[in-house]
Amino acid sequence: PDLDSLVGLPDFEWAARRKMNTSSYTYYRNGAAGEWSYRNNLEVFQRFRLRPRVMVDITNIESTLPTTILGHDFSAPFFISPCARAGYAHPDAELNLVKGAAAGNILYMPALYATKSVEEIAAAKGNSSQVLFQQVYLTENDTETLQLFSRIEATGSKAIILTVDSAADGNRHRAKRYGVGSADSSYSYLTWNLYHKLSNMTSLPIIPKGIQTVDDARLAVQNGVKAFMISNHGGRQLDTTPSSLEVALEIHNEAPEIFKQVEVYADGGVRYGADVLKLLALGVRAVGVGRPFMFSNVYGVDGVKRVIEMLKHEVAIDAANLGVGDLKKIGPQYVNWKSTNVW
Numbered sequence: 001p002d003l004d005s006l007v008g009l010p011d012f013e014w015a016a017r018r019k020m021n022t023s024s025y026t027y028y029r030n031g032a033a034g035e036w037s038y039r040n041n042l043e044v045f046q047r048f049r050l051r052p053r054v055m056v057d058i059t060n061i062e063s064t065l066p067t068t069i070l071g072h073d074f075s076a077p078f079f080i081s082p083c084a085r086a087g088y089a090h091p092d093a094e095l096n097l098v099k100g101a102a103a104g105n106i107l108y109m110p111a112l113y114a115t116k117s118v119e120e121i122a123a124a125k126g127n128s129s130q131v132l133f134q135q136v137y138l139t140e141n142d143t144e145t146l147q148l149f150s151r152i153e154a155t156g157s158k159a160i161i162l163t164v165d166s167a168a169d170g171n172r173h174r175a176k177r178y179g180v181g182s183a184d185s186s187y188s189y190l191t192w193n194l195y196h197k198l199s200n201m202t203s204l205p206i207i208p209k210g211i212q213t214v215d216d217a218r219l220a221v222q223n224g225v226k227a228f229m230i231s232n233h234g235g236r237q238l239d240t241t242p243s244s245l246e247v248a249l250e251i252h253n254e255a256p257e258i259f260k261q262v263e264v265y266a267d268g269g270v271r272y273g274a275d276v277l278k279l280l281a282l283g284v285r286a287v288g289v290g291r292p293f294m295f296s297n298v299y300g301v302d303g304v305k306r307v308i309e310m311l312k313h314e315v316a317i318d319a320a321n322l323g324v325g326d327l328k329k330i331g332p333q334y335v336n337w338k339s340t341n342v343w
């Protein structure tokens with residue numbers, strides 16, 4: 001399909017399915033076990049109705065999209081989540097994602113298990129001031145960790161995203177059916193004690209990715225994180241884990257001060273402007289998008305840029321129709337948090 005014929009983020013999966021071979025497509029599309037979390041991530045946004053306000057001046061909404069993430073300026077409150085193996089969609093792999101992110105001025109978090117190296121990705125930055133946050137998996141070997149951290153620091157990365165939701169391999173039935181291997185790592189030794197040790201091994205902030213309860217959100221704050229990311233790994237690790245919206249709501253109900261104490265990011269199933277708005281309404285600072293960017297890469301950098309433009313546009317028009325004149329002022333009152341399954 002022609003890139004111009006695609007109208008929204010979900011269309012990129014449909015288009016990529018036609019362009020990619022089955023095993024590559026399956027690796028991206030995959031979820032754990034019965035894929036309940038994968039589907040819930042997508043479906044949960046529809047269970048909470050918006051509460052649009054009318055007769056509000058929304059004429060400047062577009063100018064309120066830019067935000068800061070850990071103090072760095074970006075044009076929108078969404079970013080590219082770390083996903084392994086971009087080379088399955090395009091020979092230039094992650095280079096298209098880093099260039100697209102530069103063109104759209106959004107944050108990109110390259111995955112460690114990328115097709116291109118940390119250095120190759122950094123060398124493709126659109127300009128020297130482009131900000132990247134590097135995702136990592138670690139081994140138990142401190143020497144290897146130190147080497148990896150110094151490579152990451154040398155590329156100018158501004159933060160380290162430490163994936164904490166992968167204590168073991170994801171149990172991925174779909175991938176096994178198609179004979180597709182797993183690239184995401186497994187370990188079981190990652191603890192808050194280790195987090196402190198790691199923090200002393202680098203000057204960069206280490207941001208845990210994969211917080212799924214208010215209990216761990218509290219512990220993250222107590223352990224001095226500057227930010228953390230709510231995520232269930234796109235439903236690829238442990239099936240029947242909650243979506244980011246459900247976790248953000250749990251934090252909002254039980255420990256709302258957390259959203260003011262540290263920056264909270266969230267990803268999983270975000271496909272529409274209104275999805276972004278619901279997460280921001282709870283106090284999430286920025287929202288990650290994974291698969292749509294991976295699929296968009298079948299069109300190379302143009303596809304990546306198109307996803308950014310589409311989502312920016314949807315966030316702006318949805319905020320306008322919601323009666324939010326300034327995105328910074330969105331709050332929980334714009335959503336009915338009583339969940340319903342009936343339409």
Ligand code: FNR
Binds near residue numbers: 231
């Ligand atoms: C991922 N994700 C991921 N996360 C991570 O921390 N390290 C990794 O190496 C990967 N690899 C990876 C590969 C692929 C193909 C996908 C689809 C996802 C998870 C990713 O960062 C993010 O949490 C989810 O993709 C968000 O959900 P959506 O937007 O894909 O629904």
